[in-house]
Amino acid sequence: MTTPLLSVRDLRVSFAAPQSKKWPWSPAKRVNAVNGVSFDLPAGKTLGVVGESGCGKSTLVRAIAGLYPPTSGDVTFDGKPVDYTNRRETNALRSRMQMIFQDPIASLNPRMNIREIVTEPLRVFRPDMTAQAQKEAVRAMLDRVGIAERNFNRYPHEFSGGQCQRIGIARALVTEPDILLCDEPVSALDVSIQAQVINILKELQKDMGLTLVFVAHDLGVVRHISDEILVMYMGGVMEHAPAADLVAAPQHPYTKALFSAVPVPDPKVTTTPEVLDGDLPSPLDLPEGCLFQSRCPRRMSRCATTRPALRHVGQSKVACLLYEPEPAAI
Amino acid sequence: MSLLSVQNLNIRFSTNDGAVYAVNDVSFDIAAGQKLAIVGESGSGKSQIALSVMGLLAKNAQTSGQVMFDGHDLLTLSNTEMNKIRTREIAMIFQDPMSSLNPYMRIERQLGEIVEHHEGVRGAAQRKRVLDVMDAVQIPDAKNRLRAYPHEFSGGMRQRIVIAMALICNPRLILADEPTTALDVTVQAQIMKLLDEIQRDMGTSIVLITHDLGVVAGFCEDTLVLYGGRVMETARTEALFEAPTHPYTRGLLRAVPNITDPSETLTSIPGSPPNQMKWPEFCPFAPRCPDAIAACHTTLPVLENGRACIRSVEEIA
Amino acid sequence: MISPKKALSSPETTTALAEQMIVSRSFWADARIRFFRNRMAVVSIFMLFCLVLFAIFGHALATWSYEEIDWSLLGKIKTEGGPSLSNGHYFGVDELGRDLYARVVQGSRTSLLVGFIAAILAVGLGATFGAIAGYYGGRIDQIIMGAYNITLSIPYIIFFVVWQAFFGRDLIQMILVMVIINWTAGLLIVRGQVKMLKNREFVDAARMLGMSDFKIITRHILPNMLWVIIIYMSITIPETIMYESLVSFLGVGIQEPNTSWGALISQGAGTMTFGTLWQLAFPAIFFVIAQVSLYYIGDGLRDALDPKER
Numbered sequence: 001m002t003t004p005l006l007s008v009r010d011l012r013v014s015f016a017a018p019q020s021k022k023w024p025w026s027p028a029k030r031v032n033a034v035n036g037v038s039f040d041l042p043a044g045k046t047l048g049v050v051g052e053s054g055c056g057k058s059t060l061v062r063a064i065a066g067l068y069p070p071t072s073g074d075v076t077f078d079g080k081p082v083d084y085t086n087r088r089e090t091n092a093l094r095s096r097m098q099m100i101f102q103d104p105i106a107s108l109n110p111r112m113n114i115r116e117i118v119t120e121p122l123r124v125f126r127p128d129m130t131a132q133a134q135k136e137a138v139r140a141m142l143d144r145v146g147i148a149e150r151n152f153n154r155y156p157h158e159f160s161g162g163q164c165q166r167i168g169i170a171r172a173l174v175t176e177p178d179i180l181l182c183d184e185p186v187s188a189l190d191v192s193i194q195a196q197v198i199n200i201l202k203e204l205q206k207d208m209g210l211t212l213v214f215v216a217h218d219l220g221v222v223r224h225i226s227d228e229i230l231v232m233y234m235g236g237v238m239e240h241a242p243a244a245d246l247v248a249a250p251q252h253p254y255t256k257a258l259f260s261a262v263p264v265p266d267p268k269v270t271t272t273p274e275v276l277d278g279d280l281p282s283p284l285d286l287p288e289g290c291l292f293q294s295r296c297p298r299r300m301s302r303c304a305t306t307r308p309a310l311r312h313v314g315q316s317k318v319a320c321l322l323y324e325p326e327p328a329a330i
Numbered sequence: 331m332s333l334l335s336v337q338n339l340n341i342r343f344s345t346n347d348g349a350v351y352a353v354n355d356v357s358f359d360i361a362a363g364q365k366l367a368i369v370g371e372s373g374s375g376k377s378q379i380a381l382s383v384m385g386l387l388a389k390n391a392q393t394s395g396q397v398m399f400d401g402h403d404l405l406t407l408s409n410t411e412m413n414k415i416r417t418r419e420i421a422m423i424f425q426d427p428m429s430s431l432n433p434y435m436r437i438e439r440q441l442g443e444i445v446e447h448h449e450g451v452r453g454a455a456q457r458k459r460v461l462d463v464m465d466a467v468q469i470p471d472a473k474n475r476l477r478a479y480p481h482e483f484s485g486g487m488r489q490r491i492v493i494a495m496a497l498i499c500n501p502r503l504i505l506a507d508e509p510t511t512a513l514d515v516t517v518q519a520q521i522m523k524l525l526d527e528i529q530r531d532m533g534t535s536i537v538l539i540t541h542d543l544g545v546v547a548g549f550c551e552d553t554l555v556l557y558g559g560r561v562m563e564t565a566r567t568e569a570l571f572e573a574p575t576h577p578y579t580r581g582l583l584r585a586v587p588n589i590t591d592p593s594e595t596l597t598s599i600p601g602s603p604p605n606q607m608k609w610p611e612f613c614p615f616a617p618r619c620p621d622a623i624a625a626c627h628t629t630l631p632v633l634e635n636g637r638a639c640i641r642s643v644e645e646i647a
Numbered sequence: 648m649i650s651p652k653k654a655l656s657s658p659e660t661t662t663a664l665a666e667q668m669i670v671s672r673s674f675w676a677d678a679r680i681r682f683f684r685n686r687m688a689v690v691s692i693f694m695l696f697c698l699v700l701f702a703i704f705g706h707a708l709a710t711w712s713y714e715e716i717d718w719s720l721l722g723k724i725k726t727e728g729g730p731s732l733s734n735g736h737y738f739g740v741d742e743l744g745r746d747l748y749a750r751v752v753q754g755s756r757t758s759l760l761v762g763f764i765a766a767i768l769a770v771g772l773g774a775t776f777g778a779i780a781g782y783y784g785g786r787i788d789q790i791i792m793g794a795y796n797i798t799l800s801i802p803y804i805i806f807f808v809v810w811q812a813f814f815g816r817d818l819i820q821m822i823l824v825m826v827i828i829n830w831t832a833g834l835l836i837v838r839g840q841v842k843m844l845k846n847r848e849f850v851d852a853a854r855m856l857g858m859s860d861f862k863i864i865t866r867h868i869l870p871n872m873l874w875v876i877i878i879y880m881s882i883t884i885p886e887t888i889m890y891e892s893l894v895s896f897l898g899v900g901i902q903e904p905n906t907s908w909g910a911l912i913s914q915g916a917g918t919m920t921f922g923t924l925w926q927l928a929f930p931a932i933f934f935v936i937a938q939v940s941l942y943y944i945g946d947g948l949r950d951a952l953d954p955k956e957r
Contacts, residue, residue: 151669153670160603163602168852172852198596263519263544268568268572270548
C-alpha cells in the first residue's frame, strides 16, 4: 500500500463555551466538536464525510485546514507531520491544500472583482510569477470553470450562486494545490446547478490529479462523488467504508437509520425510515460510552461504559460494540 | 368540485431596478383531500404562490388572476376578511421553525392564542384543544411540556409545534413551504410521515412546496413543476417520475444524484436560472433546453395536456 | 454539461472579448451616484464648503481684527453697535466693542477645527480598538469592553473641567480632551461589524491564503465596513461640535481671546436682555447651518452607503 497523502490520527477539536462561565476569570466548559477522528486518504481519491447538522464534519475539515487549531491529534500531509502552531509550516501546507465553502456568495469578498479575487492566491503563494503570467493563469483557470473573460471585472453579487461557487473553485485551484477540502460546496445550490458544480469538480480532479475531502449532508451527492465515505455522529466516526459497500450494506445502526431515511426520487420505491428516538447528547458533556447510545435502536448494557473503536468488518470499518466480541468474563 | 382553484395567477414585484416577474400565468386546482406538490428551484416563484394564497405577499407585489376558495376570490379580499380564512380555513407551515415561533411565549400560550383568537375558546376547553393537537403531531409527554419555551425543543419537535399551530383550527388546506429543508434527513422522514398521517386522518388538503424531488416522490399524488414563474409540467407523480414529458423535468430528474443507482456522471442542466426582470416572451427554459429549436426562442408555449412545450413528446424522445 | 470552452483561449477571441468587457461599477462608484442624487445632501455639501471657506478666508474681508476694540462705539453699543456696512462691522460689535464678524470667523475656525479633527481622531481610535476587540475576542475583548464601560460612566463635563484645570484651555488640549471623551464613538458598532464579518467565509478563504491578521483586517474586513465608519463619522462630527459648544457655553471650554460658536452664543445670550440681539443671532445662525448641513450629509451618506436601504 502506498503512503497516504493525508493521514489524520485521533484528531480532537473543542471550543471554549463562554456562556458557561460563572465569573469572567473562571475556566469555560469545552464544546467537544470533533472527538478522535482517524483516517488515511491516498492521493487522487475522494473521501466523503457525511453526518447530520452538528456532527462536527465542517469542524473536522476546518481543523485539517488549520482554520481551527486542533486540540489534540496528528495530521500528516505527504509524509510530514503538520505543526499548526508554526505559521510558516501552516502556510506551506496551505499552498498545497485549499478549500471551498458552503455559501458561494459569502465566500467571495463583495468589494473585490472576480479578477482580483482569483489573482490573490497567486500573489501570496507565487510571488515569483510575473504579473503577465499571473493574468494568464487566472484567465486559464476561470476559463476552465466556465467564466467568460468579459465578466472578469464584475463583482460577486452580479453572479448566480452556481457561478460564484465556480469562481470559488477557481480561486482555490489557481495555485494548483494537491488537495481540495470541500465544506458543503453544493448544499446551497439548486439541483440543476449542483450537478454542474459536481461535474466540474470531478473533471478538475481527473485533470489535475486532485485529492478531495468532500463534506455534505446529502447522501446522494456524497455517494456520487466519493470513493470512500466517513459517517460522523457527535464528532466521532461511526463507519468508514468504500462508498459502494456503505450504500449496499451499511453496518452501523446509525448508518442504517440514516440511509433508510433518505428520500428516493422514485414513487415506486417505498422507503420505511427507521425512527430514531431519544435526544442527542450535549457536546458539552459527552457520554462515557458510545456516542450514539442515547438514540440507538440496538443499545446494549455495555454501550454505556465502553466507547467502541473502529474495527474491520469486511471492507468497512465500524465503531460499534455489536461487532466486538464480549470480553471474556473474569 | 375543487377546494382551491388558482387561475392565471400573475405576481409582479416592483423594485428600484425595475419589475420582477415572479409568477406568470399559473393555474392549478386542488380537490378536497388532495396532496399536490409544487416543485421548483429557487426563484421559480413557488413560495410566492403560497404567500399570495395567504394574502401575505410583500407590499411591492402586484397580482392579477384569480385564487378561488369557497366561492371567494382571495386576491380581492381585505385583510380583515383574509384573517377569517387564514389558519381557520387555510394554514401555512414555514421553512424555519424557529422564526415561526415566538421565543418568549410558552407553547401552551403559543397554541392556545390561536384558538382563542379565531374561535374564542378559553380556559379548560382551550387546554384540551392544545393537548389534542400536540398529541396529533406526536409530541411525547405533551402535558409536561405545555409550559416549555420553543428553545427547549429540538429542531424536529419545533417543526411539530409549527405543524400543530397550523392544525389547531382544523383547516381544510395546509400550505407547507419547504417544511423539512431546515431539518436533518432522519427528522425529515419523521415529519413527512406525520404530514401523511394527518392528511389521511383529517382529510386535509396539502400543498407541498419543495425543491426536493425525493420528498415529492414519497408523498404527493400530483406534481406541478415550475420554472421561471411558469408551469412547465403537471402530472400524476408516478407518471411524472416514470416518463417526464417536459425537457426541464427530464433534466431535473437526471441531475439528482440517486443513491440507489449510482451512474458515473450526473447530467447537469447547463446555464443559469432565467432573468425575471423581463416579461417572458418565449419559453423561459429555452436558453438551457437541450431540445430547443428556433421557434422555442420566439413562442411562449401554453400548458396543454399537462405540459408547456411546443415540441411534442415524440419529437424530444 | 459545462465543458471548458477551448475556443476562448485563442488569442483572436481573447482580444475580441476584451473589447466587449463588461465593466460594472464598484460599490463606491455606485454609492457616489446615489449620494449625488440626493438634493438635500448636495446642497448641504455646498453649504458646508462655504462655511469652511468662510472660516479659512473670512479674515481677508474683515476690516477689523478680532482683538481690536472699537473705542468709538464703546458705551453706545446698544444704539450704534449693530450690523452696519458703513463702519465695517458687518455683524455689529460684541459687548466689548470688538468686531463680531471677525469674532464669528474666529469662532467658526475653532469650532470646525475641533469638530473635524477631534471626531476623526476619536472615531479612528474607537474603530481601531473596536476592530481589535471584535477580531481577537476573548481576553482582549474583555479588557477593551471594560475600558469602554468605564469611559461611559465618567461624567464628561466634570472630566473636562478637571482636565483643563491641570493642562490649560488651549485648542490642542480641547481637541485632546474631546478625543478622550469620544473615543468610544463607533467602538461598539465597529466591534459588532468585525465580529460578524470575521465569520464570513471570504475571511476564512483569506486565512486559507495564509494572510496575516493585519492584512486580513485591512484588505478584507475594513473595505466591507468602511461605510459604517464613514456614517458614524458623519454623525460624530456635528456631535463633537455640539459638545464643544456646550462646554464653551458653560464657560469651561475655549478661553479668551480665542472663541468658538458656543462661547459666542453664550456671550450673546448673556447680553440678550440689553437688546443687542445680533450678538446672539449671528453665531447661532452659523451654528445651526453647520449642524443642519452636517445632519443632511450624514443622512445622504447613510442612504447611499447602507446596503439595507437599497
